[in-house]
Amino acid sequence: xQQVKQNSPSLSVQEGRISIxxxxxxxxxxxxxxxxxxxxxxxPTFLISISSIxxxxxxxxxxxxxxKSAKHLSLHIVPSQPGDSAVYFCAASxxxxxxxxxxxxxxxxxxx
Amino acid sequence: xxxxxQTPRNRITKTGKRIMLECSQxxxxxxxYWYRQDPGLGLRLxxxxxxxxxxxxxxxxxxxxxxxxxxxxxxxSLESAIPNQTALYFCATSDLVAGGYTxxxxxxxxxxxxxx
Numbered sequence: 001x002q003q004v005k006q007n008s009p010s011l012s013v014q015e016g017r018i019s020i021x022x023x024x025x026x027x028x029x030x031x032x033x034x035x036x037x038x039x040x041x042x043x044p045t046f047l048i049s050i051s052s053i054x055x056x057x058x059x060x061x062x063x064x065x066x067x068k069s070a071k072h073l074s075l076h077i078v079p080s081q082p083g084d085s086a087v088y089f090c091a092a093s094x095x096x097x098x099x100x101x102x103x104x105x106x107x108x109x110x111x112x
Numbered sequence: 113x114x115x116x117x118q119t120p121r122n123r124i125t126k127t128g129k130r131i132m133l134e135c136s137q138x139x140x141x142x143x144x145y146w147y148r149q150d151p152g153l154g155l156r157l158x159x160x161x162x163x164x165x166x167x168x169x170x171x172x173x174x175x176x177x178x179x180x181x182x183x184x185x186x187x188x189s190l191e192s193a194i195p196n197q198t199a200l201y202f203c204a205t206s207d208l209v210a211g212g213y214t215x216x217x218x219x220x221x222x223x224x225x226x227x228x
Contacts, residue, residue: 089155
């Protein structure tokens, strides 16, 4: 049973518009969340994180929102750029778990 | 040079062969991990190690073994490869985040393994 779910395998948006990538989790012990970006032929790279004491964290064009009651987080990219086209993974951690649990990823394509 | 280096980057082998994937890091991190990526399944943890004497099974350890030869080296072995072990394998490292969480992972570029 997947504890971290990304239900949209793919998403396409126009350049300049907002991209919203979603992630749901089932384990109520998770309290630290991260997003990673992966280009073809490269390893994933860290993008942004949020702990459960916050509901929002921003870094430039990237904002992560956390809704603990719904066990849902989302990554907003504004404005989207063609270079943002990649696979995005969300991941979750709990202090007791000693490891990250990843979702299945969403392929974002930003169209020029 | 990459901070996390994996060798080989690509390998084609036959069923029943023994395969070793190697990982070395220059980040000075104590924690190292092996993940496997499959389409539609994301990244799944095979084994992880928090120091040379601390080896732990992950979500999908069956059919795999690991060796932590030094702080900087962590190798993954497939004793008898089978076709459903065809996948993209990633090594990663991390350091502790304040509060004791496993935080940001630093990944290698991946090793693509094909088992015929």
